[in-house]
Amino acid sequence: QQQVKQSPQSLIVQKGGISIINCAYENTAFDYFPWYQQFPGKGPALLIAIRPDVSEKKEGRFTISFNKSAKQFSLHIMDSQPGDSATYFCAARAGSGNTGKLIFGQGTTLQVKP
């Protein structure tokens, strides 16, 4: 119930292509869904986030699609660039806003080939 399942584990995309990473959850009490980007040797950094009352959120080349009934959400990276090569984590907040406890997916290593 406290899990977030992320797929694929790794992804290779050509420059200019679309990268899609999927996550699924079971706990309907999760109320906030961020995506974090992590480069080697660095800490994760918040990329984009969404609340369950919104079906889509777009920031530049990054879009989150959220399907509340299916309990799934995904990250789309349009026009993928070599600089996007990193590990991406989806997460869900457990605690209804009273805490910042985040449950993370296992991560997806993205490689964008020039």
Next chain:
Amino acid sequence: DSGVTQTPKHLITATGQRVTLRCSPRSGDLSVYWYQQSLDQGLQFLIQYYNGEERAKGNILERFSAQQFPDLHSELNLSSLELGDSALYFCASSPGYGGETQYFGPGTRLLVL
């Protein structure tokens, strides 16, 4: 640079030992979070402090403890270390207790031999 600092950057120690990891949050942030990142377990939430008080607890082992001091810096104490405790330990901070934007530090890499 997130504004969160962690020391030390690397730590090598032996099984059975005790270590202390230190974190200074971004200026003005009242919440501090500790996460453990390992290859097999991924990124795991350990504990959250908000303005000196424990706010949330994850799967933190009894051998591990943390505290947040009046100046808001935090320490994570790991004792009776085992090989399996080898991991990256991240500290994050956020302004409030809801943690909607958590700023992660660069991490402390712990190696237990």
